[in-house]
Amino acid sequence: MTDPILRLDPARLSVEPGGQATLTLTVTNPGTIVEGYVVDVVSQTPVPWVEVAPPSLSVYPQQEATAVVVFSPPSGPGAPGGSLPFGVRVRSEVEGGGSAVAEGDLDIGSVSGLRAKLTPIASTGRWSGRHTLKVSNWGNAPARLRITPEDPDQALGFLVSPEIVDVPLGGEVVSRIKVRTRHPTLRGAAQRLPFQVTCAPDDGQAAGGAGPPPVSPASAPVVDGAFNQKPILTRLVVAVAVLALVAGIAGVAFLLTRDDETVAADQSTNPATPTGFQALDNLSPTEITLVWDEAKGVDGYRLFAVDPAIGKPGEAVEIAGATTTTVNAEVEPDTEMCFRLAAVRGGLPSNLTDETCSRTEAESTPEVPASEAPSPSATVAPVPGGGGGGGDGGSGSPTDPDAPPAAFITVLRAFGSDTGEEPARQLQAEYASNGIPAKVLLTTAYGLAHATPAATPTPGVTPSPSPVAPLWIVYVDGPSAQESVAACDAATARIVAAGGTPPQVPCASLTYQVVSRPSGQPSPGPSA
Structure with missing residues (x-):
């Protein structure tokens, strides 16, 4: 038995999803007897959408016969795409007979299923804004895309990460885009600056070997976005700055006039109770010295002698000026006296201090030796x-x-x-x-x-x-x-x-x- 001789016409053909492509198979019988042959198509991936007519041939010795192979790839997201190698196999119907395979290539057109979505569509800021671009692939082939933002007025700058993405079949990728204005504004109304993001096909190769089939520029997704540029100084910021300036001026004015206002207010209020009021003991048989801390902003003091027997203040003794010491010289020897003090300002007295008491020394007449008497x-x-x-x-x-x-x-x-x-x-x-x-x-x-x-x-x-x-x-x-x-x-x-x-x-x-x-x-x- 001898193997048949095969010829494909054409050996390479193209077809779009949903369309048809045909080729002619010619089988020559080099033998001396009539042979019956079975014809089918083989490939690395199943191709249920291929048909051979007729599926079997009867060829006389030294004669030829032909068959037609029809490729009908389906359309839609599940359609195959790219280059598909195949083989047309011819086998003898007689067991142990000869066989042969003729190889060819089928180029199936790509179905565009790329979708892009920008979130948010418009960002707002004084200097920059941020966006997220999601690209999904519902076509019939993977795609490598270059993310390219641009604005017609050249008023924006862009930073894309990553700039080139490989979108697998049925998958989704994310790229982040930062938009920055080239001309910040100090005052004025907000401006809307539009831009577009194009997911154009890239000519590079994928990381694992040959790159995906090219995407038609006409089918490359394009999305619109905008950056709402606000002025650096908004009305609210200006209002807050003016209020802060007014508050600062008011604070300075308050500090500059505070002392005068405080004095004027103090003149209409009772002064504080004097502090540190005490009597110095054992100074003289007939005198008691009283001391106290200086009180600021007072006109003088009122000193009251308190009778220990009844515990009530007597007549007041007026002490003018800012003195902090006085001497009571009308006390009998060996006598206890108590006193209370009040500060006076503008005719208004303060509260009385607590009592302070002291006892004068007992009167003594010591003898002075002649040798120690003064000359x-x-x-x-x-x-x-x-x-x-x-x-x-x-x-x-x-x-x-x-x-x-x-x-x-x-x-x-x-x-x-x-x-x-x-x-x-x-x-x-x-x-x-x-x-x-x-x-x-x-x-x-x-x-x-x-x-x-x-x-x-x-x-x-x-x-x-x-x-x-x-x-x-x-x-x-x-x-x-x-x-x-x-x-x-x-x-x-x-x-x-x-x-x-x-x-x-x-x-x-x-x-x-x-x-x-x-x-x-x-x-x-x-x-x-």
């Missing part, structure tokens, strides 16, 4: 040029305002520590011009202990400093408490004679012992 020369009489400032305890000229103080001082006038230096020095100069040997010092530089002129100091014992407010004081001094008081009395007489205002408190009540001095300042000799 007659130590007593300063109110005569011209008198005063204790030139005693043994001081140094420098009697009218030198900054000469170190003697062992004891008596205060003539006191001024605040912040602004009191200049008025204190002016008053000292006035006193010096009237022959009063007054001096000036700042109390914070010295330790001062309240002294009782009638008491005899204990040799070798230095008293503890008394609480004295920071003040600039004009004073006279002496080597003993008695001499310092005598110098104060002489100064008072001269002040009255000159028509000035004398101290309002007895000299004995404002006499202090200097118990500590600035570093490097020599201490005076022992008191007479």
Whole structure:
């Protein structure tokens, strides 16, 4: 048996899905007997849409016979596509007879089933917007596409990730698109900037080998989108900025006028209750010294003596000015007295402080040994040029305002520590011009202990400093408490004679012992 000889005409043909393509098969019998042959079509994938007519042939020796092969691929999403290799097989009907196969190629046209969807269709922003592109393939062949956005006005820039996508048959891919304006606007109305995204066929190859069949440019999906560009400064932003500016100006104006308004408001309200109100114990048999913290913005104070027996305040004693110390000098020896204090502003008093009480010392008449009594020369009489400032305890000229103080001082006038230096020095100069040997010092530089002129100091014992407010004081001094008081009395007489205002408190009540001095300042000799 010999194999038949086959010929296909044509060996390669094309067909569109839903159409038909035919070829002619010629079979030659090279044998010496009549042969019957069966004709069919074989392929790597089943092709149920191919037909052979007639399906069998009877061929005489050395003669030819023909058959027609018809290809009818279906249409729709399930249709095959691309190049399909096939073979036309001819087998002898006689068992053990010869056979032959003629090969050919069928090119099936592609069915466009690409769909694209842009989400959102329009984005909004001042500088940029973001979109998502989904591409699905319901055709009959995979596709490789290049995502290409463009706008007609060239007002936008685009960033696509990924830019090239392979869409499998029946599958879907996602690409992200960022749109950015090339010309941001500061003010004005929002602008709509349109653009298009084209999913055009790409000529590259797929990662696993040969690329998908090309997609016709006419069937490439195109979607429309837009970017709504807002101005950087919207009406709301401008309104907020204006409100913030107005608020800032109002805040600055409030800070600049706050003090004046506060003072004006304070004048119509009661002041706060004074703080730090206390009595200093054991200062004198007939005097009680009261101190308190300075209250700002007050006109003065009202001091009330409280009878411990009935617990009610008596008549008020008016204290004018910003003083923080007063002395009650009308107390019997060994007597307990209680006091309450109120601040006054614009005629309106504050609430009273809690009671503070103190007991005066019992009056004593200690004997003074003759060896310790002051010499007659130590007593300063109110005569011209008198005063204790030139005693043994001081140094420098009697009218030198900054000469170190003697062992004891008596205060003539006191001024605040912040602004009191200049008025204190002016008053000292006035006193010096009237022959009063007054001096000036700042109390914070010295330790001062309240002294009782009638008491005899204990040799070798230095008293503890008394609480004295920071003040600039004009004073006279002496080597003993008695001499310092005598110098104060002489100064008072001269002040009255000159028509000035004398101290309002007895000299004995404002006499202090200097118990500590600035570093490097020599201490005076022992008191007479």
